[in-house]
Each structure stands twice: as structure tokens, then as C-alpha cells.
Amino acid sequence: MILLELVKHEWQKGIRSSGFYKNVAVSIFLGVFSLYMGGLLFFMGFSLNKILEEVPGGTPMELFNGAMLYLLLTGLLLRFMMQQLGTVNLNSYQVLPVNRSLLINFLLLKPLVSLANYVLLLVVIPFAIRSMAAYYTGGVALRFVVAFELMVWCNSLLASFLKRRFGSGLLSFILVLVAFGAIFLLEYLHVFSLFAISRALFGFIVMNPIGLLIPLGAVVVAFLLNKWFFAQNFYPEKFNSKLQNSRTATADLSFLDRFGVIGELISVQIKLMLRHKRTRTLLFLSAFFLLYGLMFYTNEHYGDGMIFFCSMFMTGILMFIYGQWSISWDSAHFDSILTKNIPARTYILSNYYLMLAFNVICFILTTPYFLFGTKIIYMHLTAFLFNTGCNIIFLLFFATFNNKRVDLSRSSAMNYQGTTYKSFLIVLPIMFFPILWVNVLSWLTSLSVAMWSLAAMGLVGLIFRKPLLNLCVKQFNSRKYIIAQGFREVE
Amino acid sequence: MIQVSNLKKAYNGVTVLNIPALNIPKGESFGLVGNNGAGKTTFFRLILDLIEANDGEVQIDGQKVARNESWKPFTGSFLDEGFLIDFLTPGEYFKFVGKLYNKSEGDIALFLESMEEFFNGEINGSKKMIREFSKGNQKKIGIAAALLGDPQILILDEPFTALDPSSQIRLKRLLNDLQTRLGITMLISSHDLNHVTEVCKRIVVLEKGDVVKDIATGEDTLKELESYFAV
Structure with a gap:
């Protein structure tokens, strides 16, 4: 099957890059570092229940649900800054008889496999067990974890779309930052509470068996947005030129001529x-x-x-x-x-x-x-x-x-x-x-x-x-x- | 002008270049041919002090080139894209290189004007960065930058590849002109036997690091080379 071939190529691309073997020391260093971070996150997940119990304003679950939209927005912001756009060498496949929509689906879904999308489960799973399975039912805890992961996927897809659509220039970043700051300010001034919305929304999702349809719908919408973008920009040169638009920054450095x-x-x-x-x-x-x-x-x-x-x-x-x-x-x-x-x-x-x-x-x-x-x-x-x-x-x-x-x-x-x-x-x-x-x-x-x-x-x-x-x-x-x-x- | 004595270069025990003695006098146009892996680029890199010889040395004007900088002011070279600074526009790059060779802005403008025909109007004044140019135009930029400092020695690795037919002919004309008018010492490697015999007065054939032929170009040189490389 062609999809399997594509996965194989990605894998080969990874392990055949000459850096893969040479950089053993760096890999070990990063490996130890990520184990350490993973341990910290896991520990945090266990103690989060205790910490949130100290905070006034609701049960730990309500607090977490209220913070959820903020978490997702922060995640989106970080992704917008850091997430690399998935690429396949479209040109080299395009000439072959490979179905185009298959390539696009592959391109879109590939980032979802990335480990970064699952790291936070280290926090969420212990938290769900301690503050949901213990108070409500196992089903609630499970829905909480699944809903969280679905929202992470939605974030990942949404970030790719926004980045492809608007580019990742400084201007779009500042716009996002300003919007984020505005929401935070409104919350702080008690004008508009995203916290309350988030708490109600995720409370519904977690408590109702059909609640999972909401995050699932969000993932589908994000996916379709991406598909729509690719349908609009059929040829790779179109969106490539958008990404690497060659603004030659011509800062006036002529004062350096003297030296x-x-x-x-x-x-x-x-x-x-x-x-x-x-x-x-x-x-x-x-x-x-x-x-x-x-x-x-x-x-x-x-x-x-x-x-x-x-x-x-x-x-x-x-x-x-x-x-x-x-x-x-x-x-x-x-x-x-x-x-x-x-x-x-x-x-x-x-x-x-x-x-x-x-x-x-x-x-x-x-x-x-x-x-x-x-x-x-x-x-x-x-x-x-x-x-x-x-x-x-x-x-x-x-x-x-x-x-x-x-x-x-x-x-x-x-x-x-x-x-x-x-x-x-x-x-x-x-x-x-x-x-x-x-x-x-x-x-x-x-x-x-x-x-x-x-x-x-x-x-x-x-x-x-x-x-x-x-x-x-x-x-x-x-x-x-x-x-x-x-x-x-x-x- | 360039003396090579007992020059040896080996990678992991495998000898890739071994030239006991070679002398390139001033004003000579020296063509280097050979199949892939014959050691052409290695030889040029040794002359330009980009790699270290295992034995022997290259001298320019009686001074060895290794760990020495006295040859740089009068040597122009273009081997590959590593010789370009690809995030500059051609104009910025020429200005930068010009300054390194103490050229005034006027000198640089005059020089670029003289290159206008070779550039075919696609390079001067362009606001694109060098990395966005085609391979052929990148090559032209590199060759021009090598010439910008009025070099006495010019070293070009496969200058004809990636150029379109008209540009190849223009480059040949340019090189022949530089040779007759200014007497520049030229070292040119090429896979194209036609071009190299037209431009160079002397052809050296390398095979697996050894000099196997050293001929003054004459009527029969092309035939001789063709029969040598025939399989």
C-alpha cells in the first residue's frame, strides 16, 4: 500500500540522515533531559489534585475544566511559534501516480504522531484518575482524557492551518499575542469570562456520554479547514512562495562602510x-x-x-x-x-x-x-x-x-x-x-x-x-x- | 607561477592525488580533464589551501600556499556554491567582494557593466538573493566574483556545466579575451573536451590521482583526448 510506503520513506529519511548516528552524545543528553522532564510532569499530574484543592472557586475538576480553553489557547500560541510545518517532498511524489489527496492526508496527519502531542498525557492521566475516577466514574475520567487529547489534535491541525494560511511572520505573531492579551485582560476585569465558558463547556463534555462529539467535531472542522486550504492552493509552488517570500531585508548598514x-x-x-x-x-x-x-x-x-x-x-x-x-x-x-x-x-x-x-x-x-x-x-x-x-x-x-x-x-x-x-x-x-x-x-x-x-x-x-x-x-x-x-x- | 612538488593527498589510506612535479608558468592556460574521482577538485582545493596535503607542497610565486595568505590578493577562484554567500543579493555580494580587493564603488560598477553581456541582463540590479537564482546564474555570479579582484591567477572548476549554450560561448570568448589581453594564468577543469581544448593551451589528464597525459594543445589534441576517453 502506498501509505505504508510513504511512512517507510519518512522513517528512512530520519535514520539515513548522517546526523542520526553521529550525534549519539547529543541524543543521550536530550534523552536524559526528556526523561527528567517526563518524570517531573508525571509527578505534577499526581500532585495537581492536591494543589487545586487548595485553590478556592470549585473542585479540582471544575478548575481544570475552566483553565482548559486557556491551556488550549496557550498551546496554540506556542505551536504557532514553534511547530514546524510538516512537509513531504511533494514535487518528487507528484510526478508519480500517487493519489494527491492521499499525500495531503498524509501530510496533515503526520504531525499527530509526534510525541510532543502526547507528553501532556503524563499530567492528565494521573490527574484524571485521582480527581475524577475517584469522585465520579471511570467513564468520566476516560472521557476527560480522550477529550483532552482530541483538543490537542485540534490544536495541532489548527496551528498548521493558521501557519500555512497567514504565515509565521512577526506581524501575525504579534496579532495573536494581542488577541490573547485582550482576552486575559477582559477576564481580569470581569467583563467577559472565558474561564466560565470553558468550565461549562468541558463540564458538559466530561459529564455527558455524547459530550465527546464536541471535541471530535472540532478536530473534524480543523482537518477540513486544512483540506480546504490545500484545495484552494492546488500547486505546491503557490503556498511555498507564500512561506518563503523573499523579502530582502535591506536594513541600511552603510554606516559600517567606514570600518x-x-x-x-x-x-x-x-x-x-x-x-x-x-x-x-x-x-x-x-x-x-x-x-x-x-x-x-x-x-x-x-x-x-x-x-x-x-x-x-x-x-x-x-x-x-x-x-x-x-x-x-x-x-x-x-x-x-x-x-x-x-x-x-x-x-x-x-x-x-x-x-x-x-x-x-x-x-x-x-x-x-x-x-x-x-x-x-x-x-x-x-x-x-x-x-x-x-x-x-x-x-x-x-x-x-x-x-x-x-x-x-x-x-x-x-x-x-x-x-x-x-x-x-x-x-x-x-x-x-x-x-x-x-x-x-x-x-x-x-x-x-x-x-x-x-x-x-x-x-x-x-x-x-x-x-x-x-x-x-x-x-x-x-x-x-x-x-x-x-x-x-x-x- | 605555480609550482607543485611531490604533492600527495590521501583519504583513509587511499591516495586520491599524487603529482611528483608540475609547473604552470605565468600566463599559461591550463586545462584539467579526467573522469569523476580523478582528483581534479582535490588538486584545486590543495592549490587554494582549502585542504591539507599529506606530503609535498604547492608554491605560488615561490611561496608555499599552505598556512599562508600572500597569494590571496591576486588569486580568483570559483569551485562550487560554497564560494558564494547565498543570502546576499548579487549587488551586495559584488560590493562585498570588491571591498575585499580594495575596489571603489565606481570600479565595481564599471566591472559589472563589462559583464553585462555575460550576465545576459538577468543579474545586475536584481533584488533576488543569490540562493534564489538558477544554478547557471549562480555560476555566472561566482565566476564574475572571481574576476572582480583583477586576479593574476584564475581557478575555475567545471565552469561550463549548467550554463546554457549561448552563455558557454560567451564564457569561452571572455576567457580567451582575458588570456590574450591580460595574460592571466588560468586553471580550468572541464568534462567538456571541446570547450577545454578551445580555451586552454595545455591539457593535463588526471586518472585516479596520477598525471597520465600532459599535452600542448594542437590540431590533434581533441582527437587524442577523445580516443583516450573512449570506452
């Missing part, structure tokens, strides 16, 4: 970041990370080490994100970098100055946090010095160990393509050394000693940046053949 070849290289790097979806998403995410301080600085429970970690993270977020792959970003055109008239030193310097500029930008953007007190001011200044003096050099030096091609044409957040265990090895010391340093020194002496010593390290790094950069250039030169070889291997 000669280094300026040219930096302007190319900036264009690289603006013109690939993967890097754009990263930039976008880093804007979110700038809000980290609101979480850490307002909470009294965190130790100084953690607070400083947060300062360092925020004042260096762009540097961390960019620097981790500072050479790998150029994978696709690395041969060009090596053969055109670009001395290795100039290349390294352009990366250095770009990260320096990033640090200055982040430092300025985080100055509002100065309102949290003098301690934060000292911490931000220290973090800036340490990031600029030490971490840039560190990143530049160790970036040469990444010799895996980073494929920018593939998109989206949560993209681990091009990640190896080395990426973790590079970032871990940078992240955890300062926490350790601050905690140990402030325990032995005082916080100010810890701050001054880190700032001094940063200053030393700045003063000796010439010889340190020369070291990076030397390292780059000795690794460049291995890097270039790795970058030529397209996955």
Missing part, C-alpha cells in the same frame, strides 16, 4: 542573521531572555551566584547565542571566506567586534534594571566587563571546535541541527564558572571581593586582547582544514 573590510564582514553577518529564519527566531527569543531579570531580581530566595548568573546571561545574551557558533554560521560559504582576500586575523577581529557591539547593546538595553538597586548596577557592570574581556575570547577560541555544518535554511526554534556535545562543553563552563566563583568567594570573603575579582579578570582580558586574539587566530589557522572539511558535509 573597511571588518565593517563589510560585520554587515554580511548582520544580513545573515536577518535573512534566515533560524537566526531571526534566535534574535527574537533573546529579546524574551532580556526579561529574565524580572523573574530573578524580584525574588528574594535566589543567592548572589544565581543573581549574577542572571546579570551575565542578560548582558551577554546576544554574544552567547551568536558566539557559540561564531564560525559555524558561515558554514555554507566558508570556502569563500578562506579563498577570498580575507586575512584570518581580519575574520576573527570582525567576529570579536561584532560580539563587542552585541555586549554594548545588551548592556544598554538592560540598564532599566538599575532601578533594582546598587547591587544590580555593580553586577551588570562586572558582568559586562567579564563577558567582554573573557567570554568573547573564550567563545572565539572554542568555536573552532565546532566543525559541524550549521544549516540555516532549516528553521525554527528548538532546532538542534548542527549541535554536538562540543556545543554543550563550550557553554557549560562559561555559564557555571561565575556562579561557582561568586558563591565560593562571597562565602569565604564577601560579595564585593567576588565582583571585583571578576571585573579584574575582565579588565585583564581587555588589556591583553591583542595577544589573546592572536592566540585565537593561531587556533583558527590550525583548525581551519578540519572545520572546512566538516562544513562541506551537507546533511
